[in-house]
Amino acid sequence: MFWETFRLALLSIRRNVMRSFLTLLGIVIGVAAVIAMITIGSGTTERVKGDIAKLGSNLLVVRAARPDRSGTSSFTPKRLDEKDLAGLTNGLDNANAVSAASSQQVRVVYAAQNTAAEVTGTDTEYFIARDWDVPVGREFTDSEVRGGAPVCVIGETIRSLFFGAGDPTGQSIRVGKVSCKVIGVLESKGFSGFGQDQDNVVMMPLSAFQRRIAGDRDIDSIYVAALDGVATSEVQADIEQILRETRRIAPDGEDNFDVRDMTQIADAMASATTTMTGMLGAVAAVSLLVGGIGIMNIMLVSVTERTREIGIRLAIGAHERHILVQFLVEATVLSLIGGLIGIALGLALAGIASATLAIPFAPSLAVIALAVGFSAAIGMVFGFFPALRGARLDPIEALRHE
Amino acid sequence: MVKPLITFDKVWKTYGEGEARVNALAGVDFSIAEGEFVAIMGPSGSGKSTSMNIIGCLDTPTSGRYGFQGVDAGKLDRNSRAVLRNLYIGFVFQGYNLLPRTTAAENVELPLIYRGVPAAERRKRALTALAEVGLADRADHTPAELSGGQQQRVAIARAIVTRPALLVADEPTGNLDTKRSHEIMELLTGLNQDHGLTVAMVTHEADVAAYARRTIAFLDGRVESDTRALEIA
Numbered sequence: 001m002f003w004e005t006f007r008l009a010l011l012s013i014r015r016n017v018m019r020s021f022l023t024l025l026g027i028v029i030g031v032a033a034v035i036a037m038i039t040i041g042s043g044t045t046e047r048v049k050g051d052i053a054k055l056g057s058n059l060l061v062v063r064a065a066r067p068d069r070s071g072t073s074s075f076t077p078k079r080l081d082e083k084d085l086a087g088l089t090n091g092l093d094n095a096n097a098v099s100a101a102s103s104q105q106v107r108v109v110y111a112a113q114n115t116a117a118e119v120t121g122t123d124t125e126y127f128i129a130r131d132w133d134v135p136v137g138r139e140f141t142d143s144e145v146r147g148g149a150p151v152c153v154i155g156e157t158i159r160s161l162f163f164g165a166g167d168p169t170g171q172s173i174r175v176g177k178v179s180c181k182v183i184g185v186l187e188s189k190g191f192s193g194f195g196q197d198q199d200n201v202v203m204m205p206l207s208a209f210q211r212r213i214a215g216d217r218d219i220d221s222i223y224v225a226a227l228d229g230v231a232t233s234e235v236q237a238d239i240e241q242i243l244r245e246t247r248r249i250a251p252d253g254e255d256n257f258d259v260r261d262m263t264q265i266a267d268a269m270a271s272a273t274t275t276m277t278g279m280l281g282a283v284a285a286v287s288l289l290v291g292g293i294g295i296m297n298i299m300l301v302s303v304t305e306r307t308r309e310i311g312i313r314l315a316i317g318a319h320e321r322h323i324l325v326q327f328l329v330e331a332t333v334l335s336l337i338g339g340l341i342g343i344a345l346g347l348a349l350a351g352i353a354s355a356t357l358a359i360p361f362a363p364s365l366a367v368i369a370l371a372v373g374f375s376a377a378i379g380m381v382f383g384f385f386p387a388l389r390g391a392r393l394d395p396i397e398a399l400r401h402e
Numbered sequence: 403m404v405k406p407l408i409t410f411d412k413v414w415k416t417y418g419e420g421e422a423r424v425n426a427l428a429g430v431d432f433s434i435a436e437g438e439f440v441a442i443m444g445p446s447g448s449g450k451s452t453s454m455n456i457i458g459c460l461d462t463p464t465s466g467r468y469g470f471q472g473v474d475a476g477k478l479d480r481n482s483r484a485v486l487r488n489l490y491i492g493f494v495f496q497g498y499n500l501l502p503r504t505t506a507a508e509n510v511e512l513p514l515i516y517r518g519v520p521a522a523e524r525r526k527r528a529l530t531a532l533a534e535v536g537l538a539d540r541a542d543h544t545p546a547e548l549s550g551g552q553q554q555r556v557a558i559a560r561a562i563v564t565r566p567a568l569l570v571a572d573e574p575t576g577n578l579d580t581k582r583s584h585e586i587m588e589l590l591t592g593l594n595q596d597h598g599l600t601v602a603m604v605t606h607e608a609d610v611a612a613y614a615r616r617t618i619a620f621l622d623g624r625v626e627s628d629t630r631a632l633e634i635a
Contacts (some may be wrong), residue, residue: 004515015503312499315460316513316560317488319481395461399499 006132009330012302013337023298024338026215026291031282031342031371032153032349038367039210039350041277043359045270050265050360058096059129060264061089062222062239065255076252078247080219088222090091090236094230099125100206102220106213107172109312110162117158119175119202121209129223136168137184140205148207152180155199156188175202192356228395232261238267291338292378299331299386311398312388324391331383343368406469407600408435408567410455414475415452415465415623426452428623429466436567439594439601441611444620448502451572453620454604458491458570459483471567488516492561496573498553500545506532507541531563532556535589551582558589562599569593571603575610589614617634 013020062084067077076271085100092098108117119124123145127134140151152175157169168182180202189198208218226235236259243249243257250380305362310323318376354361415427427449434440441588442448455461456468459475460483468476487493492513500509519527528617532541535555545553547625554574561569571590573581591613595600605611612631619627 004521011616088545308499309501311502313512313516314484315458315487315493317484317516319484319516321481396455399495 002093005329006333008326010331012152012330013334014016019298023294023334024341026294027288027335027338027375028291028342028345029290030284031339033287034281034370035343035346035363036325036349036353037280038081038277039347039361039363040353040357040359041273042364043350043354043362045273045277047359047364048269048273049266052262052269058228058230058232060224060236060239061260061262061265062224062228062243063220063258066101067140067256072362074248075256080222080257081217082219084243084246085219085222087242088239089130090223091242092224092235094227094235096225096227097128097223098127098225099123099129099223100219100221101126101213102209102218103205104209104214106176106202108245109156110171113162115200116160117155117202119201119204119209119213119308120309121204121206123206126203128221128223132189133187135187136167136242139184140203145205145207146307148205148211149213150180150208151183151204152346153186153203154182155186155201157197157199158202159185175204176206176213180204180208184226185295190250197289229337232263233392236261243263288374288378292335292382295335295379296332296351296382296386299327299383300389302330303327303386303390306390307393307398307401310393310400314393314395315399320391323393324387327387327390328380328383332379333381334381335383337370337373342375343371346371405436406608407436407438407468408473408602409433409469410453410456411467411469413453413456413463415456416463416464427456427463432624432625432628434600434602436600437594437598439591439614440603441614441617442602442604442620443606443611443617444626445606446577448620448626449623450604450620454570454572456491456600456601457568459486488564489515492564492566492568492569494557494561494569494571494574495553496576498545498550498557498577498620500553500556500560502546503544505542505544506537506548506559506562509545509556510560510563512560517564526606527563528559531559534562534593535559539608549582550578552576554582554586555589558586558593562593562597566601569599569601571601573604573606575605575607583607583610592627 032098062080064077064079065075080100080119085098088095089098095133099122103118103121105116108115124139124142126132127139134153137153140149144151148325152173154168156175162173164170168185171182172179173182184205186199186201191197224235224239226232239259240255244255247256251257297330305314313323350363351361410430410432413427413430414425417424417426430449430453442450442454450459456463456476459470462468466605467474470486471490475483478486479560493595501512507525507528510531513525514524514527529538529541532538534606535558537552537555537559540548540552547555548556569590574585574590578586587610590601590603594601603614614631616628616630
């Protein structure tokens with residue numbers, strides 16, 4: 001009996017292929033949008049997590065605390081400086097590397113080419129802390145860092161833009177107003193989860209950056225890599241203690257700096273992308289609702305169109321229940337077909353997106369199962385009223401219907 | 403004396419309220435015994451269609467008793483009447499009322515589906531019924547591929563596939579030419595005589611009514627006359 005009803009539903013859908021397809025479109029688009037959004041979204045989350053994990057789970061970042069806009073913060077703002085750096089470099093015995101860095105967007109010029117790049121002034125420890133290799137040429141030396149020599153290590157994007165296939169080492173490029181000798185090329189990191197080109201960078205000694213580009217002696221961030229096997233929380237406590245001393249914070253005073261480890265940052269960013277994904281998914285779900293109303297509409301038309309058929313069925317002994325189930329199954333099958341097409345389309349879109357954006361393709365079985373269930377439920381819910389209307393028809397009236 | 407299959411006992415059927423109140427049936431009494439072939443005649447508005455609907459358990463009397471096989475069918479609810487129709491009554495309509503784009507055999511199988519008969523058994527019985535109406539070779543044709551007379555035969559096969567106690571025919575020849583009408587009437591007469599199938603048929607054509615052995619004529623919601631043809635020994 002059920003198989004019979006199912007076959008009947010397929011038959012009736014096939015009889016009106018064009019109309020069925022148009023009806024399905026709402027569900028198809030809705031499901032495809034939800035699936036694509038969530039799949040791309042969770043791919044992005046994975047990518048962000050992966051990027052940050054690559055930075056090293058043993059990495060801590062120290063920044064000066066920014067005063068609250070409402071003015072309620074009770075600490076005295078103070079930038080990081082070389083005293084803080086020296087304090088950490090000398091005071092931390094469980095750190096693998098301590099590195100200071102400052103960055104700015106600066107115009108970089110070579111011959112007729114020019115581009116805006118993220119220019120970072122830093123020291124030799126940076127390459128250890130960030131676990132970043134220089135496969136072509138060399139890193140800067142301690143003496144270059146101390147002397148603020150005009151040398152730089154460039155990212156892959158800059159290299160290919162300026163030098164194409166040629167060897168960049170030994171060439172001079174202009175960074176802002178400073179002429180700077182290229183001594184090495186950084187290992188390529190590609191795009192970050194936020195679509196930022198991590199290879200569009202130039203590294204130079206911190207003192208050179210401060211003197212010739214920033215024009216101050218500030219340090220934006222201090223990176224601390226914990227020794228293997230040491231908990232970051234332990235290192236974090238040490239950093240806080242040392243900085244409170246170097247920055248002369250009273251015992252009851254509030255910290256005027258922030259220490260974060262990368263897992264905290266990763267979690268914060270992942271939760272931000274997850275929230276975003278959820279919101280986009282919710283917007284897409286609204287279109288599913290619209291699709292459901294489309295199903296209801298077409299089922300009402302179908303019931304009216306087939307009034308005579310309902311009359312015949314009732315006359316030869318169909319119960320109300322039989323008619324109800326027949327139209328309910330039809331609506332559900334219709335909506336389910338839409339759901340399946342939508343899933344395929346959504347996954348295809350997500351696949352294309354992850355290929356172009358270079359994010360992992362992360363289809364979730366749970367989301368797919370949910371989409372199948374949801375589209376079936378939409379068919380049932382929105383098909384119920386038309387089906388009930390069909391089932392309640394008076395057989396005499398229905399048979400008389402032209 | 404053959405026992406009555408259906409009985410009308412002071413049956414009234416009223417439509418509308420107040421001023422617009424119309425008595426479609428105004429106290430109708432008659433009964434039809436098993437094995438009878440009855441023609442029901444009368445002008446439009448005489449109550450013949452209303453009584454056909456009650457006989458076919460599609461409708462219920464406003465008052466009075468409609469007995470079907472001794473059961474007060476007028477008091478049954480929708481679904482119980484659906485069961486009654488499915489088990490004991492076959493319908494043949496003026497407009498054939500076959501499902502479009504559905505083969506003859508599938509149309510004939512339809513009442514068996516609602517009985518829960520398994521597919522293979524359904525197909526077998528449908529083919530038997532089609533053979534009885536002379537359409538064994540048209541089983542897989544859709545109504546659009548059949549002539550009017552053939553479509554009505556399929557409808558008759560659908561009505562008899564359940565081996566009903568009663569065949570209700572509403573103007574079965576209304577859409578057919580004289581030659582086809584007579585073929586259909588021969589078929590119905592044959593079913594009545596050979597299988598003892600009780601037939602109740604509404605018609606307004608005297609020559610069609612002549613096939614029946616009894617004619618009940620309605621006028622203004624009442625039975626005007628009830629005449630039996632002489633048995634030819």
